[in-house]
Amino acid sequence: xxxxxxxxxxGLLYVSFIISLLTALGSLGIAAYIAFIGxxxxxxxxxxxxxxxxxxxxxxxxxxxGFALYSAIGLIVYLMxxxxxxxxxxxxxxxxxxxxxxxxxxxxxxxxxxxxxAEFILSLVFKSRIEFKLEVSGFWLLIALGAxxxxxxxxxxxxxxxxxxxxxAI
Amino acid sequence: xxxxxxxxxxxxxxxxxxxxxxxxxxxxxxxxSILKTGKAxxxxxxxxxxxxxxxxxxxxxxxxxxxS
Numbered sequence: 646x647x648x649x650x651x652x653x654x655x656g657l658l659y660v661s662f663i664i665s666l667l668t669a670l671g672s673l674g675i676a677a678y679i680a681f682i683g684x685x686x687x688x689x690x691x692x693x694x695x696x697x698x699x700x701x702x703x704x705x706x707x708x709x710x711g712f713a714l715y716s717a718i719g720l721i722v723y724l725m726x727x728x729x730x731x732x733x734x735x736x737x738x739x740x741x742x743x744x745x746x747x748x749x750x751x752x753x754x755x756x757x758x759x760x761x762x763a764e765f766i767l768s769l770v771f772k773s774r775i776e777f778k779l780e781v782s783g784f785w786l787l788i789a790l791g792a793x794x795x796x797x798x799x800x801x802x803x804x805x806x807x808x809x810x811x812x813x814a815i
Numbered sequence: 816x817x818x819x820x821x822x823x824x825x826x827x828x829x830x831x832x833x834x835x836x837x838x839x840x841x842x843x844x845x846x847x848s849i850l851k852t853g854k855a856x857x858x859x860x861x862x863x864x865x866x867x868x869x870x871x872x873x874x875x876x877x878x879x880x881x882x883s
Contacts, residue, residue, distance in 0.1 A: 809856075813854065813857070814855065814857035814858070814859060815849060815850045815859065
């Protein structure tokens with residue numbers, strides 16, 4: 646199954662994968678730099694607008710959080726790439742695709758929940774105030790996206806059963 | 816499954832081999848084997864028609880219902 650749209654999607658996912666991987670590695674690098682070498686001047690640093698960081702530990706935990714977040718995004722994009730590659734080989738409704746879509750959906754939902762929880766805790770710790778956001782975009786959109794992938798895996802499971810049934814019609 | 820396929824018996828009566836029948840009716844021997852062993856989920860009317868025509872029998876001779 647080869648098509649232009651799949652080719653474009655694959656290209657976009659490659660770019661996203663590289664960006665998320667570089668961001669994750671960059672975050673890890675900065676965290677390592679602060680932990681082992683650097684003594685940063687937090688008042689002038691570019692990232693102090695996010696949270697008023699004043700200690701090395703706070704900066705390291707923030708960058709490690711960034712590393713975990715972008716690593717998970719990289720994993721999601723990598724799974725999507727693998728699924729698209731299996732589409733290109735002409736395989737449809739395989740166990741791998743079903744499990745992959747389910748895993749992507751679950752990862753998106755858990756990542757969104759954990760990210761929101763982390764933001765909540767960080768604002769509680771660094772700003773000493775509780776923040777709630779009730780916006781349509783962002784959190785709920787990502788939860789819906791995760792649920793969509795889980796539903797897609799269920800649809801693929803049904804399609805696999807139908808395909809097997811069709812193959813056993815003589 | 817409570818539907819029994821009696822294709823083997825009819826083939827034996829007609830003195831015909833499975834691969835010969837498969838070739839004549841235009842299905843693979845693997846698919847005919849699936850049909851004979853009762854693993855098939857469905858039988859197309861076109862396949863049934865071709866089998867009946869070649870073996871000179873009725874669908875009821877090939878398919879039999881047995882209450883489980």
